[in-house]
Amino acid sequence: MQAQMGANRLKASTRDAVKLNPHDNIVIALRDLEAGEKPTLVPEPLAACVPRGHKIAVASIRAGENIIRYGQIIGQAKSDIAQGEHVHVHNLGMGAHQQDYAHASANTPLPSLIEGRTFDGYHRCDGSVGTRNYIGILTTVNCSGSVARFIAEAAEKSGLLDSFPNVDGVVPIVHGTGCGMSGKDEGYATLFRTLAGYAQHPNFGGILLIGLGCEVMQIADLVDGRPIRADGVLRYMTIQTEGGTRRTIERGLDELRGIAELANQAERAPAPVSAITVGMQCGGSDGYSGITANPALGYASDLLVRHGGTTILSETSEVYGAEHLLTRRAETVDVGEKLIERIHWWEDYTARNGGEMDNNPSPGNKRGGLTTILEKSLGAVAKGGTAPLRDVYKFGQKIDKQGFVFMDSPGFDPCSVTGQVASGANLIVFTTGRGSVSGYQPTPCIKLATNSEMYARMAEDMDLNCGDVVTAGTSIEAKGEELFEMLIRVASGEKTKSEELGFGGVEFVPWQIGAVM
Incomplete structure (x- = not known):
């Protein structure tokens, strides 16, 4: 939600940087910035070049102090950081991870939309x-x-x-x-x-x-x-x-x-939009993901839920650090506790396999401006909009409630989508900042570009450009409505780019848990 609020302000912001929340002590570069430049929102000239999508300190930050984005902690300074300094892997670390879950404390239902929309x-x-x-x-x-x-x-x-x-x-x-x-x-x-x-x-x-x-x-x-x-x-x-x-x-x-x-006896016939179930994914994320495509998908998710449809958020290892935003939206305390049980399972699962929850973001994510899993997760959760969290499901478990739900899965995209399809997703929406080439038969996949540069470079693979939230001042609401209409068209038979290219033959990846014997 914080990301969506910040993105909505882009329309009125200067075009070199954006501050996503009044409490943030960093801003996000909206273009490649050179050393010595002084972006409007930054008090001091830049000490070094800062790539598009990366973070810049707008206040002096002491070693050990929290760094704030979206109004949330994304890590701690590993050393003193001066105003105008590039904030990234060299001076930002994970820090302690502790959240106030406040189960079911902010689960306000969305107003229903009864417009008779069909596909x-x-x-x-x-x-x-x-x-x-x-x-x-x-x-x-x-x-x-x-x-x-x-x-x-x-x-x-x-x-x-x-x-x-x-x-x-x-x-x-x-x-x-x-x-x-x-x-x-x-x-x-x-x-x-x-x-x-x-x-x-x-x-x-x-x-x-x-x-x-x-x-x-x-x-x-x-x-x-x-x-x-x-x-x-x-x-x-x-x-x-x-x-x-x-x-x-x-x-x-x-x-x-x-x-x-x-x-062959089956023929297309009108059905209520409430019969659509969307699996929501992000992969190859960048610093724009939580500003443009993810909150646009979140707005479309809310629209679908308001029409009685279902949206599935997944990738448990990539909501780590933002799970408190979901537990607060849980319909009941029990639903919130089910999510935390999965978080604890993942902490144990990674530990006993020699991993750690902060082994993400990937190298590509970091090149795009993301530094810690806390930062990535806060942007990823924006895909879920603002609707109450109705329930939490295991991987591939049949979704039996309509509305916004969570399905446990790895952050590995083809595996996570496999679980969502097994759970009943009849559409997939995939946001990407670095670029993605994949499809998931039998379920069509709509791919959203987070930035206009990548969209121009990979237009044959991308279905919708959300980079115009930054480059043209398009509102999150308008982009979310555009995506919602695309969902209806694709559900009715319009082919996605991945379908036209023939993807889907190698993307079935069941989650392998346990010993191979």
Whole structure:
């Protein structure tokens, strides 16, 4: 919220730097600044060059003193910092991390919007609505991955879908696990939820499930005598039972034809916007992320929630340091405590694996101006807007409440998106400041550029430029409304840049937890 307030003031600010909160002791450079320049908001001339998106001290800061951005602590000075000095990794460190969670103390509901907004989607038997109508070839284990791809390639070469115009394509969902793992630990349960979530996803009109036969993740356990899909459009087989690669491909093509006949019966029809579930991501972030694209996505998130839709914030390791902003918005104390339980789990998880929560930002993030995980997290949380936090879910757990929710995941983007899709996201919105090239079949991904320079350089991969919040004074509200309208168009079938480029074949990355055996 602090980032959104600051971004809204950009319209009236000078164009060389911006102060995001009155209590901040740093400002953000809005262009590359040379040594000796004196930006309007900085009392003293710059001691050295400061790149766009980086921080400048506007007050003398003593060693050990807190450095404030968005009105929040982003770390402590490692040495004395003078006015006009560049603030970054050389003089800013993590410092102590302690927050007042104040559970459920600021959870004011947003006013509802009843405007009858609709999109054209695929209505499923369980009441969900798809934004695409793919056929999925889902694998239980890495050993069946190549055969799944062979079947998809054979279907394409043979023109199998030519007679089924309502089917968007065949998507092989392959991965590198499913065996060499325990059959009863947290890692197994996580993979099970992920595969079951994809099998039930509304963007699939039908599923062909393929295993090898001897793996830990058994098809029989996934199916277990119950219909995974309410419509019954699921077929399954194992390579060992079918008699090898060639026979499995032949049987697979036969099954695909039957699935396609059923999937093709689905046609787009009006559905309420409340049936849209958006997974929200940021990757390759920069100093502009928390000023432009993330708060614009937060505004669009609030609009969707006000229409009855659902938005999912994730990447637990990248809300670390800003979790208190979410716990305060929790609907209940129990919801806030569920988030903190996940934070504590992550602290233990990283410690026992020789890591630390501040091993982020990445080198690219730092080149873009981000210094500590506290700073990155405060900007990342802006994606969640201002709506109350309705609940907290485990990775790949089915989202069963509408509104703004949190799903636990790593900060590794393809893994985090995999969990969001498994949980039911039928759209993904991905903000990036350094540039990202990825897509997530069967769910379309809208990519937002945080700065105009990167957008111009990578326009073929970016769907929307949010850099004009800085370069043209566009308001966060206007940019959020523009994104909201794009969500409706993409949900109705408009292709995103990643779809046009053919992304989505390698971005299914289940979260591997536990020992590889």
